[in-house]
Amino acid sequence: MKQILILGGGMGGLVVANELKKKLGKEHKIILIDKNSKHIFYPSFPWLMLGLRKPEKIQKPLELLRRKGIIFVNDKITKIEPEKKMVKTTRDEFSYDYLVISLGAELASEKIKSLSNSEYNLYQFEDVERLRDALRNFNGRKVAIVISSLPFKCPAAPYEAAFLLDYYFEKKGIRKEINLQIFTPETLPMPVAGQKIGEAIKQMLEERGIIFNPEKKINSIDGKNKIIMFENNQKVQYDMLIYVPHHKAPDVVKNSKLTGETGWIPVNAETLETNQKNIYAIGDINSIKLPDGKMLPKAGVFAHYQAEVVANNIASEIMGKNSLKEFKGDGLCFLEIGFGKAGFARGNFYAEKREINMKKPSRVWHLSKILFEKYWFWRYF
Numbered sequence: 001m002k003q004i005l006i007l008g009g010g011m012g013g014l015v016v017a018n019e020l021k022k023k024l025g026k027e028h029k030i031i032l033i034d035k036n037s038k039h040i041f042y043p044s045f046p047w048l049m050l051g052l053r054k055p056e057k058i059q060k061p062l063e064l065l066r067r068k069g070i071i072f073v074n075d076k077i078t079k080i081e082p083e084k085k086m087v088k089t090t091r092d093e094f095s096y097d098y099l100v101i102s103l104g105a106e107l108a109s110e111k112i113k114s115l116s117n118s119e120y121n122l123y124q125f126e127d128v129e130r131l132r133d134a135l136r137n138f139n140g141r142k143v144a145i146v147i148s149s150l151p152f153k154c155p156a157a158p159y160e161a162a163f164l165l166d167y168y169f170e171k172k173g174i175r176k177e178i179n180l181q182i183f184t185p186e187t188l189p190m191p192v193a194g195q196k197i198g199e200a201i202k203q204m205l206e207e208r209g210i211i212f213n214p215e216k217k218i219n220s221i222d223g224k225n226k227i228i229m230f231e232n233n234q235k236v237q238y239d240m241l242i243y244v245p246h247h248k249a250p251d252v253v254k255n256s257k258l259t260g261e262t263g264w265i266p267v268n269a270e271t272l273e274t275n276q277k278n279i280y281a282i283g284d285i286n287s288i289k290l291p292d293g294k295m296l297p298k299a300g301v302f303a304h305y306q307a308e309v310v311a312n313n314i315a316s317e318i319m320g321k322n323s324l325k326e327f328k329g330d331g332l333c334f335l336e337i338g339f340g341k342a343g344f345a346r347g348n349f350y351a352e353k354r355e356i357n358m359k360k361p362s363r364v365w366h367l368s369k370i371l372f373e374k375y376w377f378w379r380y381f
């Protein structure tokens, strides 16, 4: 019997656990460890922000995986020891034959100096709920969305938030009074998707009266006077500040010596193997360099597809089959824009000449994202 440890029950960990169980049946042991007791479906956050989703509808207890025969351990991982083939948690330790690390990116809000409790982290559950409540009573004028640093997961998410806020204020009949701005260190929205898509989204922002401020790096916040300080000494006043925090690898990964110079885990781009035998790293925690030198973005779609490849290859090796698969770099992304519409981009990120195409925003893509949310919980729980 082989023991496979999966670290993290987010998008990558959930898929790899399910796929492995399906392929390996009862004969092998699959253990998934997460410090959170629930799996959260982050793509629904923009809807949570507008009150279009109840919090309980976009998360599920990982304990439910036991029904499928997957062992769930709700504990914090404190040490990964490849040389001993051992993982420690606060209460226990686990040996493994195969290890899949899907610990994601940790949010480091503390890197913005002087943040207080009156700003909103767009990537954190409780803050998005607070933001939803604050929006209901909002009577200010200046709304700023700030992207703190690169890389950040889901390059589309802050732009979705901007479009949906525009839609929300419009519906409330107060849009004309609101100054809605987005500040980012990027040169264009979603630059890894290419110039054409970046320009198209920039134009859509302009048409909706959302002011796009590229190449802006935040330095600190003066919460008392509600001022954002940028690195070039530019100061911007706000009434509501929504931010995407800095991202970093969790300490347990940094201390494992698996990370490379980027601070993330370098992997084989096709097989997701790390430089340690039988250890794989998938999703936001890994770093993959693309042919043009840019990095593969951190997004659930990649965690998902990489998980399928890794599960297939581990199962195939255990069962002595010769049916290995490769992650080919395909990705897709919905872009909610409000008014019941979404755009849809898809393409291959490993291509020498990357070409990502975006379909015109329509109701079809909005409904597709709703269906995908339903499918996710049905398929993996």
Ligand SMILES: Cc1cc2nc3c(=O)[nH]c(=O)nc-3n(C[C@H](O)[C@H](O)[C@H](O)COP(=O)(O)OP(=O)(O)OC[C@H]3O[C@@H](n4cnc5c(N)ncnc54)[C@H](O)[C@@H]3O)c2cc1C
Binding pocket: 007, 008, 009, 010, 011, 012, 013, 033, 034, 035, 036, 042, 043, 044, 045, 046, 075, 076, 077, 078, 102, 103, 104, 105, 122, 123, 153, 154, 157, 250, 252, 282, 283, 284, 285, 298, 299, 300, 301, 302, 303, 333, 334
């Ligand atoms: C607002 C928002 C919207 C998004 N929308 C989209 C979208 O539309 N499409 C898309 O493709 N992507 C989207 N994403 C990105 C997507 O959610 C992530 O890329 C994806 O979740 C990455 O999966 P992962 O398994 O690598 O990490 P995660 O899903 O982050 O999972 C990591 C898990 O590891 C656990 N963990 C971390 N450290 C420890 C520890 N020491 N001990 C125990 N457990 C630990 C965490 O609790 C977590 O459950 C969005 C993200 C956000 C924030």
